[in-house]
Each structure stands twice: as structure tokens, then as C-alpha cells.
Amino acid sequence: MIVIVAIGFLLIHLAPGDPVLALAGEHGDAAYYAFMRSRFGLDESIPRQLAIYLGRVTTGDLGFSYVYGRATLGVIAERIPATLLLTGSALVLSILVAIPLGAAGAARPHGTRDLGINALALGLYSTPAFWIGQLAVLGLSLRLGIFPVQGMTSAGSSATGWLRAWDVARHLALPAMVLAAQELAVLVRVTRSTLLEELSREHVRAARAKGLSRRQALLRHALPRALLPVVTIVGARVGHIVAGAAIVEIIFGWPGMGRLLLASLQSRDTPILLGLFLVVSLTVVLANLLSDLLHAAIDPRIRLR
């Protein structure tokens, strides 16, 4: 983790361009530049800046945004709930749809249904998220007018309580479905292939021999074991999900970290960029850890040392 922080820091200092110039304008006077430099600690040597930065990060201080003039952590933190809502619902949606689809495919491998499901998964897996988003906006929002196009709440809406929740849910539906599509593709493929592997094992044969139907054997004996790799895959894909969320947020104007990323790219707000990079990296590390722990909790064969 420390190495990632250092990489991010060095990256930003290797890059051409000067945040002070971007902030104070090209034609300010030298004294003002010097004042800005010392205010943001940019007049120290690079190793010293790195040491200071590392020390601050460990206490949760990600520095000061040049643009917002506030602590970076605060700026990022207020974007997290929206992104979490989007990724969380997309994840739940994709799991709920993917596991039945994968199971339906594995129940009769290379049957017509399986081929259809496979083709669907391949197609979704090969489609850029922004294109699904654009098509969804074109078809469902603009043509049919089923879903709102932009934002998290209706403009000028001051609804509270359940009305507000309904408003948010209506805006959430389309972005969440678009984001879920790609995860869906991966999860269907994983569920199907691990399930096929489980189905050829002894314990499933034993279950069939004691008189269970194919369906019962699949649901009660093969499926629970096939879900273990799914847990691992979900944990390993958190980075992809957040990246996908960034794109979806930009298309649908969802006020989360992705929008912040785009805005900070355009204004060269390096503390925010670096902060986002760190927050996402930390999330990925934690997600990996969590899925390992979860895996150990579910699977009695694994004991944590």
C-alpha cells in the first residue's frame, strides 16, 4: 500500500505541468507564485515532499484540493455514498441474475438455452460500458421515455422520505443495469464453468444415485460448491466495477467519484486525482482481503493461520 502511495506521488511529480501555473494563471507575478508554492508545500525538495506526504496519508490526511480549497479526503468522501449505491445495486443485480442464468446453462450444456446464454455473455463481455449506456439512453430514455436520462434526482425536486427514495431509485435503475451488464457476463461464465466441473464429480453422482432428480442434485449439491469461486471473482473484480462505475456515472450524470475524476482531469486537480487513485487502490486491497475472509468462512476446508 505504501508503495502504491509512493508510485502515485512520484508519477505526479514526474509529470510535466505546474499546478501553481494552472491555478494562479500564466501571467501572475513571481511573489504570488512563491506564496502559493509555500502554502501548498511545493517549495520543498521532492524526497522531503514524499516523506511529508507519506506521513500525512497514514493519518488520513490526503492533502488540500487546489480547486475546491478544502481537504481532499472530504471532497472525495462526500462522493462515496453515490458511487457505493450505484456499484452496490449493480453488483446485487448482476449476482441475482447471473447465478440462475449460469445454472440454467450448465443444466444442459450445449443445449439451445446454454448456447443462447453463452452468446449473450460473450456479447455483453465484449461491449464497452459506454456503448451499452449510450444505446440504453437512446432506446429506453429518449425513444420510450421510461427512465430519466440524467442525474440522481429530478431537477428542482425537494421531495423527502419515500418520495425521494422513489425518485432516486428511478434514476438509479438504468445506470445500475448498464453497470451490471458487464459483471453479469463474467459471473455467468464463471458460474457455468465451475458448475459443469462440480456436476462431473463423485458427490453429485452419489446424490443422483440416492434418487435425487438432476435438478435437485444440481441445486442442492453442485450449486453451493460452485458459488465459492464466484465469491473470489467478485472480490477480484472490484477494481473493474469501480472503473465501470466511473464511465457509467459520466454518461448518466451520476454525482459520484467518476464525475469527480472527470472534473479533476479537466482542472488538473492533482491532490484529488491522487486521492481517488489511493481510495480505489485501498478499496481493491480491502475487497481482496474481504473475499479471502469470506471464502474461508464459507469453506470449511480453509483454515486461516
Added chain:
Amino acid sequence: MRPSTRASVFAELAAVADAPPPARWRRLYRREVLRRMSVRLGVALIGAVVAMALFGPAIAPHDPFAVSGGSLVAPSAAHPMGTDALGRDVLSGLLYGARTSVVIAGGVALIAFACGTTIGMLAGYRGGWVDDALMRTTELFQVIPRFFFVVVTIALFGPGLGRMVLVIGLTSWPTLARVVRGEVIAMRDLDFIRAAEAAGATATRIARRQLLPNVLPSVVVVLGLLIGQVLLLEATLGFLGLGDPGAISWGTMAAQAQGFLRVAWWLALFPGLAITLTVIGVNLLADAFSSARTVDSRGR
């Protein structure tokens, strides 16, 4: 009166065992047909993209950078895919854009191949602390969220084709390195490696002549899947406005569509379709190749 010899009994049994139940047989047959179809489709799609990259500029009806018609003209005979907001031909843009995709995919695959196989073979064959050190580094690279890393880097250093290839390439090798390492560990104690060692072959020679040819099939599968992801990543970067401003990319074209979704559906449809079809082609081939391999190794 028992004319059946032992051999003929076996022949009868074998005939019964070999005849699978019709339903299963039909499925296997269908699977084979489908595999061949998907290979053909994959080859056709990739062939089309490579042909576009090679001859696109020669067959493009218009100059993709020049105004060649009215602004936002719907698809017609003169402009089969319409024009964009500046009146530039979309079809010509697509034809030129193929080159960008092929260059980036090829460049990234080369870098990933060089880093991944070298590191994987070194770690797998040497073992010990070399393996430990290399694998810790690999894990570090794997944890870095690639999308955010690439976005931040390109944003800071400015867009450029070479830079994009370099950054994506340098973050794309870990999976390959791990696969190669696993395969090398599985075969490093086999007789043919021992024989080469006994014959006095240097480690470099063993890596090149014995290990590399044997890991190549898995490498091709991993690279195929990687290329699919890279094409999507490149398109996404273009969509974020981080593409090379001097080169036309399908992602950049799709980004321009974002502002005109209400009035010009063709701007969004065709570039996205091109990306999707290309990635489907790559994935089809990678899937077919990997399933052909597993069937081979099971001896069926």
C-alpha cells in the same frame, strides 16, 4: 455352439460403448459445428479489422478530417454512416480508426508478451528468492487498479499513442507472468528439461528452446483475452477524451456522439458497433483456441 471368440465379444462391447445416446451425440456434433463457426466468425471479424487498418485510407470515400457534407446528415448513399457535427464522414473515420486500434492492441500485446513470459519463466525456472521477489512485484502490479492508473498517468503526461501503449503494456503483464510461471513449474522437473540441462544447455537456451514453445499455447489464449480488454480500455480512454488527438479512434468518435444522442443516433451506433464486433472476434478466437486445447490435453 459358442462361436463368439473373446475378441468378438470385445468388439461388440466396444461398439455399444462407442455409440453415445443420440441426444448427447447430437449435442457433441452441434458443439463441433459451433466451434468451427465461431472460429470462422472470429477470423472474419479480425480479418476485416486488419484489412481496414491496412487498406482503410485507400478505400475510405472521404478524408475523415475534412468537411465533406452537411452537419449531422443521417446515413445516406453518399454517407453510409452519416456525418458528425462538423460534417465529417463517419464511415471514413471508422476506416481510419481501425489502424489506431490495431496499433495499440499489437503494441500492448508485444510489451505484455515480452515482460510476462520473461518474468514468468525466470520466476518459474529459477525458483527460490528470485521467484519470491518477482511474484511479490507481480502481485503489487496486480493490485494497482489499471483503469485509474492509466487514466491518471495519461491525464498527467498528456495523451499520445506511444505513451498509451507503454502505460497499458506495462500494467498488463501480471496475469501472463503468473500463467507462464505455473506452467514452467509444472514442467521444470520433466525429463526433457533434465536432459537439456545434462547436455549442458544454458538457462537462456533452455528458456528459448524448451520452455517457450511449450508455454506458447497458453500465452496465446491469455494474450487473446488481454487484447479484448485492451481494445475496450483504449475505447474507454478515447471516450474520456484521453485519446491521441492526432489519431482517429473509435472511442473518441463515440465520445463525440454523447452530446448529440437526441439528434444523431448514428454517431453513437457505428463506432460502438465496430468496437464490439472487434472484441467479440478476439474473444471468440481466444475461447475456441482454449477449448480446443483442453480437449486435446484430455485426449478426446
